[in-house]
Amino acid sequence: MILYRPILQIFVFVFLFVLIRVILFKTGLIYSVKKWWRIIHDCFHVYQSFKVPEFNESMQENHLYKKVSLYLHSLPSMEDSDFTNLITGKKPNDIVLCLDSNQTVEDDFLGARIFWVNEQVEKSESNRRNFVLKIRKADKRRILRPYLQHIHTVADEIEQQRKRDLKLYMNVTGNNGRWRSIPFTHPSTFDTIAMESSLKSKVKSDLESFLKAKQYYNRLGRVWKRSFLLYGPSGTGKSSFVAAMANFLSYDVFDIDLSKLLNDSDLKLLLLQTTGKSIIVIEDLDRFLIEKSTAVSLSGVLNFMDGILNSCCADERIMVFTMNGKDPIDPAILRPGRVDVHIHFPLCDFSGFKALADSYLGVKDHKLFPQVEEIFLNGASLSPAEIGELMIANRCSPSRAIKSVISALQTDGDGRGNGKIGRRIGENGSRKSDSELVEPGGLFCNEGVHTVKDFRKFYGFLRMKSNRNSQSLDSGSSPKQG
Numbered sequence: 001m002i003l004y005r006p007i008l009q010i011f012v013f014v015f016l017f018v019l020i021r022v023i024l025f026k027t028g029l030i031y032s033v034k035k036w037w038r039i040i041h042d043c044f045h046v047y048q049s050f051k052v053p054e055f056n057e058s059m060q061e062n063h064l065y066k067k068v069s070l071y072l073h074s075l076p077s078m079e080d081s082d083f084t085n086l087i088t089g090k091k092p093n094d095i096v097l098c099l100d101s102n103q104t105v106e107d108d109f110l111g112a113r114i115f116w117v118n119e120q121v122e123k124s125e126s127n128r129r130n131f132v133l134k135i136r137k138a139d140k141r142r143i144l145r146p147y148l149q150h151i152h153t154v155a156d157e158i159e160q161q162r163k164r165d166l167k168l169y170m171n172v173t174g175n176n177g178r179w180r181s182i183p184f185t186h187p188s189t190f191d192t193i194a195m196e197s198s199l200k201s202k203v204k205s206d207l208e209s210f211l212k213a214k215q216y217y218n219r220l221g222r223v224w225k226r227s228f229l230l231y232g233p234s235g236t237g238k239s240s241f242v243a244a245m246a247n248f249l250s251y252d253v254f255d256i257d258l259s260k261l262l263n264d265s266d267l268k269l270l271l272l273q274t275t276g277k278s279i280i281v282i283e284d285l286d287r288f289l290i291e292k293s294t295a296v297s298l299s300g301v302l303n304f305m306d307g308i309l310n311s312c313c314a315d316e317r318i319m320v321f322t323m324n325g326k327d328p329i330d331p332a333i334l335r336p337g338r339v340d341v342h343i344h345f346p347l348c349d350f351s352g353f354k355a356l357a358d359s360y361l362g363v364k365d366h367k368l369f370p371q372v373e374e375i376f377l378n379g380a381s382l383s384p385a386e387i388g389e390l391m392i393a394n395r396c397s398p399s400r401a402i403k404s405v406i407s408a409l410q411t412d413g414d415g416r417g418n419g420k421i422g423r424r425i426g427e428n429g430s431r432k433s434d435s436e437l438v439e440p441g442g443l444f445c446n447e448g449v450h451t452v453k454d455f456r457k458f459y460g461f462l463r464m465k466s467n468r469n470s471q472s473l474d475s476g477s478s479p480k481q482g
């Protein structure tokens with residue numbers, strides 16, 4: 001009888017509605033309901049799948065795979081997944097979400113629902129990974145292309161952001177083995193370095209295969225590190241190469257200045273404070289070893305090179321040592337295991353000159369090239385830094401730039417390629433005072449530096465400036481570059 005009364009009916013209805021709502025939301029049953037609803041709904045739709053494999057048929061990396069991975073890991077819906085992995089990020093306090101194998105992530109684009117499955121196929125020895133995109137056939141024509149474009153854009157932005165966030169750490173005297181960091185903004189990439197292209201590709205694939213070899217190193221009982229020795233005369237691109245490696249890997253750089261360390265334990269302390277996914281650099285190691293201008297003992301350096309100190313850290317480390325020459329160095333220091341990859345940075349030859357002319361002057365061929373080639377064949381050579389600066393100084397006129405390189409090769413560069421001269425820029429004690437006389441503004445077009453002597457003054461000035469910068473790091477000056 002009571003139920004027939006309309007007011008009570010409404011009251012009971014509202015009460016039940018609120019009760020069901022509270023139960024659904026409080027218990028999380030709403031998610032199950034939504035899921036079932038979707039399953040039923042999907043029965044009335046036809047889906048189409050697109051696979052994005054990690055490698056193509058010739059086992060080369062599929063760049064789209066990396067972009068999709070970056071994109072998916074940035075989706076807010078990752079947090080709403082039923083199951084996902086939590087791992088530590090690049091910085092010690094970072095926790096990032098990481099897709100689990102066969103996990104499905106949902107995305108919305110222009111009103112269409114899209115599903116991504118992180119597929120892992122275990123085939124005998126090798127693990128194959130794919131992302132599978134599932135999209136309704138009805139939505140495909142409308143959204144597939146713009147959606148893929150959207151992924152490209154977002155992934156590129158994330159990549160840029162990551163690069164922007166890279167840090168250059170330097171050790172500072174009297175700071176108890178502590179690091180000081182500044183943003184790492186060095187623009188050098190493997191593309192901007194004039195070097196044999198096959199060597200560049202080898203280094204890139206060496207780095208990539210090292211990054212994937214964590215389990216392999218573990219199985220062998222080895223610390224997951226890879227050491228590179230970059231050696232060659234001054235101004236041949238060693239420091240630029242380190243920067244290119246960091247940009248390629250998106251790794252932070254820890255630049256250890258041995259002269260600022262007070263003892264071996266300082267070095268240990270510094271190493272223990274480095275984070276994973278980083279490049280640890282010691283520049284001019286030969287100078288420290290020969291001149292003994294550091295308080296760190298040889299065994300301290302060797303322990304560092306062996307990776308014993310790094311063994312407490314599971315994350316990968318790349319170590320890079322630069323030297324002007326490895327001849328005066330005890331071969332034990334450079335034995336395999338301590339240094340895995342040796343890369344020689346020679347003075348410029350004709351092909352290096354052409355690469356520099358292409359990037360600095362935008363000139364692929366020129367009527368003066370045969371003359372330049374002949375001079376190189378006669379054994380003349382200059383460092384890429386010297387040639388590069390002459391080109392920058394005369395960049396408004398490629399002919400004048402090439403002529404200035406020719407005259408520099410004929411005067412200062414004669415025989416350097418044969419090691420007859422081989423003098424390092426900066427060895428000359430009077431260089432600093434010379435360099436102060438040069439106005440950097442005077443380098444530009446028309447008033448350019450035309451001889452290698454002028455250039456050396458300028459280069460000395462840059463080196464001196466960069467030294468000043470690194471000394472005044474505490475006051476937040478720009479990073480040491482080059």
Ligand SMILES: Nc1ncnc2c1ncn2[C@@H]1O[C@H](COP(=O)(O)OP(=O)(O)OP(=O)(O)O)[C@@H](O)[C@H]1O
Pocket residue numbers: 192193194195232233234235236237238239240241324345384385386388481482
């Ligand atoms: N192979 C190269 N390709 C393009 N640019 C180069 C190359 N080598 C040197 N340079 C240019 O010359 C300048 C000096 O190079 P860098 O500092 O890398 O030389 P380096 O070998 O580290 O010298 P040093 O031994 O004196 O430290 C940089 O501005 C860089 O752009």
Ligand SMILES: [Mg+2]
Pocket residue numbers: 238239240283322482
């Ligand atoms: Mg250098």
